[in-house]
Amino acid sequence: MPVSPPRCPVCGSHSMSSATFGPKGTVFSSTVLRIPVPGRTPPFTLAYVDVDDGPRVLAHVDGSDEALVPGSRVALSGWNEHGDPVVTRRGP
Structure with missing residues (x-):
């Protein structure tokens, strides 16, 4: 199956370029x-994070089994073994 080039989810344009963001977010x-979720051991925490000057991403929260308060500051810290973004708690 052919792979389509990336396109904007808002306008559908194929005219996109690579960018980097973060590492901090809210x-x-x-x-x-x-x-239980296949391949993952409960409990685990997920958070939608608005990356500074970037997109909103769904990320796993490193070492936490309690939800984060909206408005909390976090930092992107890498990727887990499944290729999902991981964040850690940070101060303001």
């Missing part, structure tokens, strides 16, 4: 999953 919302 939590938009967060939740703790306490049910």
Whole structure:
């Protein structure tokens, strides 16, 4: 199956370029999953993070089994073994 080049989810344009963002961001919302999900051991925390000058991403929260308060500051800290972004708690 052919792979399409990336396109803007808002306008559909194929005219996009690579960019880097972060590493800090602000939590938009967060939740703790306490049910089994294939390949992951509960409990684990997920957060939607508004990356500074960048997009909103869904990320795993490193070493936490409690939800983060919206408005909390975090930093992108890498990727987990599944290729998902990971954030850690940070001060303001």
